Amino acid sequence: MTSVEPVAAASAPATLRERKKAATRLALHEAAFALVEAHGLEATTVDQICEAADVSQRTFFNYFPSKSAAVLGLPQVVLTDDALARFRAARGELVPALCELVGHLADESRNTRRIKQLVAERPELGPAFTQWTSSLRETFFELARERAVSDESARTAVALVVSAFALTVHTPVEDDVDASEPAAVRLLRSVDRIVGARTAPMAEPRGER
Missing domain, CATH: 1.10.357 (Tetracycline Repressor; domain 2)
Structure with a gap:
């Protein structure tokens, strides 16, 4: 069995839940990217990223394993x-x-x-x-x-x-x-x-x- 999670084709409309998840993930990535670009990785904290994206730390770690991963925003497999x-x-x-x-x-x-x-x-x-x-x-x-x-x-x-x-x-x-x-x-x-x-x-x- 493949470990790749199939999703609906790109042409199919996303559900409200999927759109919210995508928006949250993008907000975290954009916040992390902007903070690290301005202050550097060492000076940027997960708390700062969460505050900028208006989410909790628990939500952050549901999307990214680290602040470095959030900065890169690499696509999910x-x-x-x-x-x-x-x-x-x-x-x-x-x-x-x-x-x-x-x-x-x-x-x-x-x-x-x-x-x-x-x-x-x-x-x-x-x-x-x-x-x-x-x-x-x-x-x-x-x-x-x-x-x-x-x-x-x-x-x-x-x-x-x-x-x-x-x-x-x-x-x-x-x-x-x-x-x-x-x-x-x-x-x-x-x-x-x-x-x-x-x-x-x-x-x-x-x-x-």
Whole structure:
């Protein structure tokens, strides 16, 4: 059984409860982002974030495990029925199909560009991002097993795509070829960069230059 929680397709109207949850999550993210951008991570507290978003600490921890996670506001690992159906019906290669799935999550994030800036400017946010990618890897492994010829190929493909996602996030904003491109296209390009690095030559030893 997959650990991915399917949700209604994006075109279906959200319930009032779903809209309220989405609004609360966004308010917490926006408050955390603004406070850390202004004062830094160390000087920002969960209490300050809660006060700015007008919620309790208990509510905060229902949405985010830490203030770092709230600042990044990474998308929850939740896929629509449509995205799951496309993956399960896809033909061809596993890695591009996984790029479509992971890209779906990245496209759902409203603040990918400024998240990249924060990760680059504030290394202390790195552990929260690493924890999220670890969760992402295990979630997508369960899905990949449905379509892979073996568990080994599923785990390898997922590791490659999740690494590509991390590389995409850590690529400086000014180096983006086209930030308006679908995330899946950028992910596949990062996969090619990772694979290409396998045969990249080494520079001459410093003493021989």
